[in-house]
Amino acid sequence: MTTELLKINKDSLKKAAELIKQGQIVAFPTETVYGLGADVFNENAVKSIFVAKGRPDDNPLIVHVAKKEDIKKVAREIPLSAQLLIDKFMPGPITIVLPKRKEIPDCVTGNMDTVGIRIPEHIGAREFIEACGCPIPAPSANSSGKPSPTSAMHVFDDLEGKIPLILDGGDCDKGVESTVISLCTKTPLLLRPGVITYEMLTDVLGKVDIHPSVLNDGLVDKAASPGMKYKHYSPKARVIIVDAPVDTACRFYDFALKNNKKPIIIWKEEELENVLNRKCISLYKNSDTLIAAKNLFNILRQVDKDGFDTVFITSVPTSDAGLSVMNRMLRASAFTVIDKNTDENKLKTILQLN
Ligand code: TXA
Ligand code: MG
Numbered sequence: 001m002t003t004e005l006l007k008i009n010k011d012s013l014k015k016a017a018e019l020i021k022q023g024q025i026v027a028f029p030t031e032t033v034y035g036l037g038a039d040v041f042n043e044n045a046v047k048s049i050f051v052a053k054g055r056p057d058d059n060p061l062i063v064h065v066a067k068k069e070d071i072k073k074v075a076r077e078i079p080l081s082a083q084l085l086i087d088k089f090m091p092g093p094i095t096i097v098l099p100k101r102k103e104i105p106d107c108v109t110g111n112m113d114t115v116g117i118r119i120p121e122h123i124g125a126r127e128f129i130e131a132c133g134c135p136i137p138a139p140s141a142n143s144s145g146k147p148s149p150t151s152a153m154h155v156f157d158d159l160e161g162k163i164p165l166i167l168d169g170g171d172c173d174k175g176v177e178s179t180v181i182s183l184c185t186k187t188p189l190l191l192r193p194g195v196i197t198y199e200m201l202t203d204v205l206g207k208v209d210i211h212p213s214v215l216n217d218g219l220v221d222k223a224a225s226p227g228m229k230y231k232h233y234s235p236k237a238r239v240i241i242v243d244a245p246v247d248t249a250c251r252f253y254d255f256a257l258k259n260n261k262k263p264i265i266i267w268k269e270e271e272l273e274n275v276l277n278r279k280c281i282s283l284y285k286n287s288d289t290l291i292a293a294k295n296l297f298n299i300l301r302q303v304d305k306d307g308f309d310t311v312f313i314t315s316v317p318t319s320d321a322g323l324s325v326m327n328r329m330l331r332a333s334a335f336t337v338i339d340k341n342t343d344e345n346k347l348k349t350i351l352q353l354n
Contacts, residue, residue, distance in 0.1 A: 001162065001163070001164060002161070003156065003161060003162070003164065003165070004166070005152055005166045005168055006167060006168060007167075007168050008029065008124040008127075008128075008169045012165075012167055013128055016028065016165055016167055017128070017131035017132045017133070019164055020037065020038065020134075021132070021133075023045045024045065024163075024165075025037065025045060025049050025052060026128075026164070026166075026167065027141040027149075027155045027163060027166040028124070028138070028141075028166075028167045029124055029167060029169025029170070029172065030122045030172065031122040031125075031174050032093045032120075032172060032176060032178050032194070032195075033140045033150055033175070033176070033177050034149040034151075034166075034172065035125070035136075035138030036049055036052065036053065036138055036140070036141035036155075037049075037064065037128070037129075037132070037137065037138040038136065038138075039132065040074075040104060040108060040134055040136065041103075041105065043107050046107050046108055046137055047107060049138075053139060053141075053143060053159075054143055055144040058110040060109040060110040060112055060116065061108050061109070061138065062095050062118050062138065063108065063115055063116065063117050063135045064118050064120060064136045065117065065129060065136075066126045066129040067119065067126075068086055068090060071086065071117055073101070074098075074100070074101060074104055074115055074117050074135055075098035075099060075100070075115065075117060076100060077098065079183055081183045081188055082098055082183045084204050085181070085183075085204060085205070090119045091119040091120060092119070092196060093121065093177075093178045094179045094181065094196040095116040095118040095179065096116070096117055096118075096182075096183055097115065097116045097117075097182035097191070098114065098117060098183055099113065099115075099184060100112070101115075104135075108137045114184050116180060118178055122173075124167065128167065141155045141159060142155070143158040146233070146301075147234070147297040147300045147301055147332065148176075150172040150298050151170070151172070152166050152167075152169070152170075172294075173294070174194070174290075174293060174294060175293045175294035175295065176194055176296065176297070176328060178192075178194050178196075179193060179195070179196040179201070180192035181208070187207050187209050188201070188208045188209070189208070190208055190209065190210045190214065191211050191214075192324075193323040193324040193327050195290060195293055195321050195324060197320045197321060197323065214323070214327050215326065215327065216335075217330075217335040232328070232332070234331075235301065235303060236304045237264075237300075237309050237311050238311065238336075238351065238352075239300070239313060239336070240312050240313070240337075240338055241329055241333050242314060242315065243337050243338070243339045244339045246265070246267055246268075246271045246272075246314070247274065248340045249265050249267065249312045249314070250275060252338065252347060253278050254278075256312075256347075259348075259351065259353050261351060262307060262308045262310065263278075263279070263308065263309075263310040263312060264280060264281065264303055264308040264311055265279070265280040265281075265312050266280070266299060266303075266313040267282070267283060267313075268282070268284060268285060268314060269282040269283075269284065279308070281299055281302070283295055283313065284316075287317075289316055289317070289321040290321045292321070293324055293325050296325060310351065313333075315329075315337065316329075336350055338350070
């Protein structure tokens, strides 16, 4: 199959909607990351999303709708807590998990009785859903396990030959996937942090629990958050989080280089002058973790393209959008965090030198 890449406009939207109606799958831009959509009522089309991505079929898809009135076509009930979030944050980069209507096929939600629902803020995304005339289940449009795509070229790199069309809406504004919050639990439960932050959610809802998998590995209750049990966001390079000042990252960099690795440091812009002639990229500046969120996946893909095999990346504070950045970085690094006390033996193991 040839994969067409078309700028999003009236003509390409018409073509995309026709493909969806024929049971095909199409990649489209949103304000968070690119999505890979199908007709929610066409089970074969939904299944081909899982095949194209290489995604385990028990990992539920988020169902996208264009307007608030359409939420009740997907959800069986809308509790007050959900209504508060809808009023405050939708359209926007948030997904609410609610009881599922039986009309929504089980293959969409990995056989769960709940469904994640999102109204994208991106106008092109909403025009696409409107043109299709049905709710659109869509995961991020990357190969399973890779960093989510924040540009049409990222989608092309992963899915060329596997899907007929990518609608190109330029670079994604937010850069990390939507906040996912379940309203099916007694206390609202944050399953995946995003740029609608924990602090913003508690302002509206009062108490919100944070699922233990947000910042931890291990066999915590994974049933509530199926997506979190899989390998995520991994470039080919080994990603290592450095929870220490940049001179410590430089020391580890030099050790990796001496051992024939091709390392790179990803750090705060203000501290890059101390990196001297070592290879480096700026993750963010002015302590603005929204910038880190926007840059992270693009940088992780770029280091692979540039042939680096070892990434020393700064930890970020876990307040506000920083929580979403640490959540993605921890997964990209398989929860590998080192600090100034990490010795060379430990580093050797991490770098697989022995
Ligand atoms: O920003 C986004 O959310 C993007 C764009 C395309 O909208 N989509 C996205 O989808 O990131 P995906 O499939 O890559 O991630 C969906 C996450 C997974 O971790 C999944 O387990 C969780 O949401 N999820 C979906 N439905 C759920 C449900 N009913 N209960 C619990 N978690 C759910
Ligand atoms: Mg994804």
